[in-house]
Structure formats: structure tokens, C-alpha cells
Amino acid sequence: MNNKNYLFYPYSHKSYGFIRGLMSLDIEFDVIAPKGLGLTGKDMAYVVNGNDLGKKVKVCEEVDFSRYDAIIISENLNEFMETELDKIIEKSKENNLEIFNYCDKEKYLKLFENISLKNIKNNKEKVIKKSIDKSDKFNLPFYTPEKLIIFVGGIIETIDNFYISLQVKIGLEKMGYKVEMITKDNDGRFFDCLKYPVEFMSNKVSPEVQIHKLNKFIQGIEEQINPHIIIMDLPKGLIKYDKYYDNSFGIYTFMIGQSVRPDYFILNTLNNYISEEYFNKLNDYFEVILGKKVDVFNLINSFFQHGNTVKTELEMPMYLKHKDLENIISLNKGINLRIDCLYEQKRIDSMIKKLIDNFT
Amino acid sequence: MKPLIHLFRTKNNFYFYDVNRNENVKVDEEIYCYLDKFLKDEINKNNINKEIESKLDKLKEEGYLSNNRVKEIKHPATDLLDTYLSRKMKMITIQLTRNCNLRCEYCPYTENNGIERTHQDSSIDFETIKKALHILRDNSIDSYDISVNFYGGEPLLEFDLIKKTVDYCKKIFRGKLLRFSLTTNATLFTEEIMDFFEREKFNILISLDGPKHLNDKNRRFYDSDESVFDRVIDSIKIIEKNHQELFKNISLNMVIDPTTKLNDYLLLFKENRVLDKINIRTQILDDYTEDKKFKSLDEFNKQYSEMENTYRLHIFNDEELTDGKLIESMFFRKYQELLMDMNKSISLGNTGCPSGPCIPGIQRMLVDVNGFIYPCERISEINEFNIIGNVDKGIMLDKVKRILNVAKYNKDKCTDCFAFRECGFCVRSYQNAIDEIAVSSEVCENRRINFHNKLVDLQTIKEYKSNRKYKG
Numbered sequence: 001m002n003n004k005n006y007l008f009y010p011y012s013h014k015s016y017g018f019i020r021g022l023m024s025l026d027i028e029f030d031v032i033a034p035k036g037l038g039l040t041g042k043d044m045a046y047v048v049n050g051n052d053l054g055k056k057v058k059v060c061e062e063v064d065f066s067r068y069d070a071i072i073i074s075e076n077l078n079e080f081m082e083t084e085l086d087k088i089i090e091k092s093k094e095n096n097l098e099i100f101n102y103c104d105k106e107k108y109l110k111l112f113e114n115i116s117l118k119n120i121k122n123n124k125e126k127v128i129k130k131s132i133d134k135s136d137k138f139n140l141p142f143y144t145p146e147k148l149i150i151f152v153g154g155i156i157e158t159i160d161n162f163y164i165s166l167q168v169k170i171g172l173e174k175m176g177y178k179v180e181m182i183t184k185d186n187d188g189r190f191f192d193c194l195k196y197p198v199e200f201m202s203n204k205v206s207p208e209v210q211i212h213k214l215n216k217f218i219q220g221i222e223e224q225i226n227p228h229i230i231i232m233d234l235p236k237g238l239i240k241y242d243k244y245y246d247n248s249f250g251i252y253t254f255m256i257g258q259s260v261r262p263d264y265f266i267l268n269t270l271n272n273y274i275s276e277e278y279f280n281k282l283n284d285y286f287e288v289i290l291g292k293k294v295d296v297f298n299l300i301n302s303f304f305q306h307g308n309t310v311k312t313e314l315e316m317p318m319y320l321k322h323k324d325l326e327n328i329i330s331l332n333k334g335i336n337l338r339i340d341c342l343y344e345q346k347r348i349d350s351m352i353k354k355l356i357d358n359f360t
Numbered sequence: 361m362k363p364l365i366h367l368f369r370t371k372n373n374f375y376f377y378d379v380n381r382n383e384n385v386k387v388d389e390e391i392y393c394y395l396d397k398f399l400k401d402e403i404n405k406n407n408i409n410k411e412i413e414s415k416l417d418k419l420k421e422e423g424y425l426s427n428n429r430v431k432e433i434k435h436p437a438t439d440l441l442d443t444y445l446s447r448k449m450k451m452i453t454i455q456l457t458r459n460c461n462l463r464c465e466y467c468p469y470t471e472n473n474g475i476e477r478t479h480q481d482s483s484i485d486f487e488t489i490k491k492a493l494h495i496l497r498d499n500s501i502d503s504y505d506i507s508v509n510f511y512g513g514e515p516l517l518e519f520d521l522i523k524k525t526v527d528y529c530k531k532i533f534r535g536k537l538l539r540f541s542l543t544t545n546a547t548l549f550t551e552e553i554m555d556f557f558e559r560e561k562f563n564i565l566i567s568l569d570g571p572k573h574l575n576d577k578n579r580r581f582y583d584s585d586e587s588v589f590d591r592v593i594d595s596i597k598i599i600e601k602n603h604q605e606l607f608k609n610i611s612l613n614m615v616i617d618p619t620t621k622l623n624d625y626l627l628l629f630k631e632n633r634v635l636d637k638i639n640i641r642t643q644i645l646d647d648y649t650e651d652k653k654f655k656s657l658d659e660f661n662k663q664y665s666e667m668e669n670t671y672r673l674h675i676f677n678d679e680e681l682t683d684g685k686l687i688e689s690m691f692f693r694k695y696q697e698l699l700m701d702m703n704k705s706i707s708l709g710n711t712g713c714p715s716g717p718c719i720p721g722i723q724r725m726l727v728d729v730n731g732f733i734y735p736c737e738r739i740s741e742i743n744e745f746n747i748i749g750n751v752d753k754g755i756m757l758d759k760v761k762r763i764l765n766v767a768k769y770n771k772d773k774c775t776d777c778f779a780f781r782e783c784g785f786c787v788r789s790y791q792n793a794i795d796e797i798a799v800s801s802e803v804c805e806n807r808r809i810n811f812h813n814k815l816v817d818l819q820t821i822k823e824y825k826s827n828r829k830y831k832g
Binding site: 010034035036037038039046047049080081084303305315316317318319320321 | 437440443444447448497498499500501502503504531532533534535536537538
């Protein structure tokens, strides 16, 4: 994987965590975005108002496909990209690029008919499934995990959940640890991540069964794969936002907390609510539902105006400048809790080191 | 300094509205009258009532009756304005032409007292449109969808430009959700136009001011006596018959003339069943004219109150609502706000802004035929104060800041006003004056009266709910 030169399409804010992962693994790549997104010729970090990453976004027409070995098609396609996607697949075929397709939306699958795709399913999931079936067969009781479990979640679900989870995974693996990461993002499979079991968050399965299945899934990971650490990228919002926006009431966080308790908890928190009192109240809340206080409050740069606009802005919040967050942190040095802003690599590395020091 | 409160009463009870807490507080009549005197400086050392003072002290301990007022007028988005304007634009209204084939009585461009432009035979050119769209594209990185709205005069006079613009938008916004909309008098529809709008999934807002005799009273062709109403209804019928998808995306905008009989508007829906499935929005004509030719009649006001009462009985007593279409369009929003109640607060704080201003360039943005950019299509295009940029230089941050914080020009009045949170003023309210930036006292007073009435309504509804008995 590391020697290949990849193309990535379509680049958008949702893929920021993905390309940061590629960079952390020193994988050669370029990104393509539809012209209408306003990214062409801009640094990749511009999409989230971040500090430059030193690589510009390209548009399909200017790319020489013959220079690449493979193309990654992200799950974050929309219907307005269909025509362009068609062209891109054509060019990829002409130039014998390996195609990694992570988009499993039915309406696009016909575009990939008769195309040889790289196996993008994680084989470990089959093995884990067998373990779950065995537990069910023997009617085994609720499992208590033994490995180190790290939760990464956001007050509101933003792109930072996947980004931070992946960075922690890569950082720990570089230190020699065996790490499994569970996420709902299909793109995570490129990094050998596992997806949440299909029953979890399904409206066809009762909440109780969902919790049991997830618990057995963790058991399966521990028994079959035996990692040192499991990272869980928590889906949806962690807590009800306000009377205008329910933010999923934090239901899935509660359910995950019932199936497994974390040993470390990174919370991605909004930049317009910073006070010791507020953070302490969050800690009290999470201590009850997860059995754990927050270890790191990570300030994110997504900005939502107010409660009755969050829902409409969820698809695409406004992004504040990364460097402005660092100012916010320095203004709040007096708060007796760990607040950070994990956009710079050195800050992530430092956080991971402290995380490991905590447990060794 | 006196507490920032407003006294009001319902039929049976007494209240004060606490501006800092954004909350209505029920008090007994004695306290009410005492507070009234206090606010009028009629309490002195000779008539202090110690018992009432003690009750008021208790309220103060609970955080009420604060004399805090905002020290600095500053909209909360001010500090993030450059980020908003460089990343969060999402919509544009293009003034295709200043010409129109109608001359409506109340149209500000037909006749005004010099505070607005008039109809002109000038249209935008495509290069100007392109520049404006580039500004939108380059500054909408954090917007998932883009809205392009066509306006005039009458935009259908420039149908070819609309087609060209739509094609261009599809090229430069490739990858984003594009929405097109149009505000029209609907007198110039052809099959070709209907086909095009249906294909491109346009949302169409059609102006129609009631049944024929009322619509044609104020809406007239520039150069003929033909009925505008007939032309519009015919178009709507053709769309309903031949363009079902387009028909689903049509709404009506109805301006109600308060010098007529309100009940007559009901005839529109009784006589034209084709309108049953169309959404409508209504507004009562604001009388901005110098000679007050649209001042509301007593009979109109009476019928308005009756309709509102009917709606109220429907909401609270579950009584059936006949003629619901018109009545719902008139009162739904008001009652939605009343049912939602107010958001309680701890304090106004030191910095704030009267509610009202949207963020210019973000919630709305108008480009005129000359390439000047304005916050929206509702404000005067001849007042330079209102220009926030142009298609060559883009949006100018300082001009946007000035408009966003326009209440600074009225600071002394605003910060001392009980309607601070709810007045709804924006730069449009400052339009009557060109030489100075000021809000007229009459306009201010009307807002205060409206807010007072809202407070009374809010508590009346709550009283009704708490006294209601189950009849099952």
C-alpha cells in the first residue's frame, strides 16, 4: 500500500481526516474535487480553514491518470457528481488504475459494474462474526472487555471524530501497538478499520439487542484479533444539544456505554462553549452514562450559529481558522482541565504520548 | 437607573416583562401599580411602601428587575464576519431587469417619495452575472447548497438571460446542490418557459392579490386594460394541467390591501379551486405612502380581528377552520411564535444587538443591473449606505459591518427600549431618511405596540391553558 501513488475522489471537508491519515502514513497521493466546490487550486486544508498542508486540490480535467497506481473513491459522493464520476472511472480503467471503491450507495453501484474492484471489505469482520455466532449459540453472558478502550466522540457529530480516531490509531501503531478502530465511516476500511456491526443503529433491531450485539462484537475483536487497544469512533451526537436540536439525544453514546466502558475518553467540543463549569457538568454527565470523565477536551473549529440552525448546518458547518482556536486555548489556561486543539501533528503526538504514559 | 422592564396586563392579571431575563413575571395589582409609579418617578421618600419594597428586593435577589442595559451595540456575528463572508455565502438574487410590464399601485418603483428608484428600461448583462456568480462560488466553500433567485422588475422579460445563467451555474457549481427560484407576476408565461422551469426544477413565487376585482384594482398592465388576474389564473391552470412537477413548486404571494374588505379575499379560493394545492403567503400592505392611501379601514380591521379569533378558537378549542387556507397563511407564523414561548435568559449582557439584522451577504444578497451588491431586494437601491459591494471588488467588510450594526445609529433609544430583543429592525427600517441614518419615531412606536400586544397574547394563552378543564 505504501509504495503506490493514489488519487482520491471526491475531495471535500468530509475527507479531511482521511487525507491526514494518508499523510501520517507517508502515502503518496493527490486529491480531485468537483470544480463547483470552489477548492480547485487551493491548499487541501482550505476546505476546513486549516493551516496549509502543502498540497493543492486538483480538478479532474488537469490530472494525468497515467501517473497514478490506484484511485480511491470515497463514500462521500452525491448525485451531482455522477457525470464526473463516470469520466473518472473511464480514465481509471484506461490507465489500469486499481479502484478502491468505498461508496456503497445503491444508485452508484451500477457505475462499478464489470469493474474489478480491490477487496475493500475487512476480512476480520467475518472472523468476528463467527465468534459472535458462537457466543449466541452457547448463550454466553454479557462480556467484560479486557483491552484498553478509547472513546472518541463529539458533542455534535463532525468530521473531527474520524480524524482524531484515525490519528490516534496511526500514532499508537507507530509506537508498536496493535490497534483496532471501529467506525461508521466506510472510508475507514482503507486503513483497516472495522465498521460497527450491521445491527447497531438499525431500526429493525431493538435497542437491547443492539447493545448485546455490540458487546459480543468487542468480545470477538478481543478473542479473535487480540489487539492491545480498541478505539471507538462514537457515532452521532453525545448529548442532547438544546430544545431546538435533539442531536440524537446522545442515545447511541449511552448504548455504546452500556456495551463497553472506556478507559480513555477524547471529547471533541465546540469552540463557542468554553467554561470550567460547563466542562465539569459534562464530566458529571459522562461519568454517569459512560463511567468515565473526559480525559481531553479537544476544541474543534466547526461553528454552528444556534440551536435552531444546527440541523441545517450539520451537513456542512462553517469552519473557523485553526489558529484562532489556539488563541482561545491560551485565553482559557486557567481552566483546570485538559483542553487541546489537535490539528497540528506535534499536538497529536504529544497527546498520544501522554495517553500511553497514563497506562504504562 | 430604572429596571429595564415593561408593565402590561391581561384581562385578569398583572405582569412585568423583564428584558434582561426575557421573561414575563406575574405580580399582584399592588406591586404593578407601585412599579408603574416608580417608573414614572412618582415614588419618593414620602410614599415608599416598605412591604412592597421587600417583595421587590426578593425579586431582585432572584435576578429580576435588573437595570442592566447593553453598553455596546454589536451583533454577535461581527467578529466572525470575515469568515462568514469568505466561506458561508449560499444565495444570490439577481436583478435581471428594472423594467416591468405592470404598474402596480403599491409598487415602490411605480411611485415613491424619492426614497427608491423607479421602473427603468435597463437590464443586467451576462458578464456582470458571471462576476457575481464567481463571488458566490469563491466564498461558499462551507455551503452545501447554492440558491440562485431571479428578480426584477419582471424577470421573465429576460428569459434568455435566465437560461444562460442556469447553464452557467450548472458548470461552475458542479458538485453542489443547486436551487433556482423566481419571483414573477406570471403574465408572461409560455409553454417554452414552463417547460424550462419544470426541467430545471425551479421554485416559482407568483404574485396574485386576491380575487379578480381586488387583484386588478392594484395590479395593472402598463400598456393595456386587460385583466392581470385572468392572465395569471390561465397560466396557473395550464401549469396544473401540463406541468405537474412544476405545479408542485409554485407558491403564491398575496398582498392584502387594507382599504378593502378582508372577507372578499376568501372568494379567491372559493372561485378558483386550482389554488387549493398551492402554498400561499400573505402580507398586509404596509402604508408607506405620504398621502396614506393605504391606511387600513375600520371594517378591514374588524374583519381581521374576527378572522384571528376564528383561528384562535381553532388552535385552542379545536374548532373547525373553514376557509383555512387564507386564515392559516395570515396567522400561522404568529401563533407558532406564541406557542413556542420566549427563550429565558440570565441577562442581556454588556454587548448585544436588537434582533432583526440578518448577516448581509449570507442570508440574502442582491446584485442589481449595474453590478452593485445589496443585503436584499427589499431596501432602497438609491441609498448608497445600503451598498455592500460590487461585482468587481466583491463584498466590502466594513460596509457589511456598518449595516449589521446599524442600530448604533439609534443606540440611545434602542438600549433603553423594552422591545430590544424583539423589534425586528434591520437597515430597511432606516430607509425613510437618506440624509441621516435614523428610524422614524412612528415606526419605532409601532414596533413597541406590536411587541406589547405579543406579550399580552402570550400570557393570555398561558392563562387560558391553565384554566382549561377537560371536557371528556
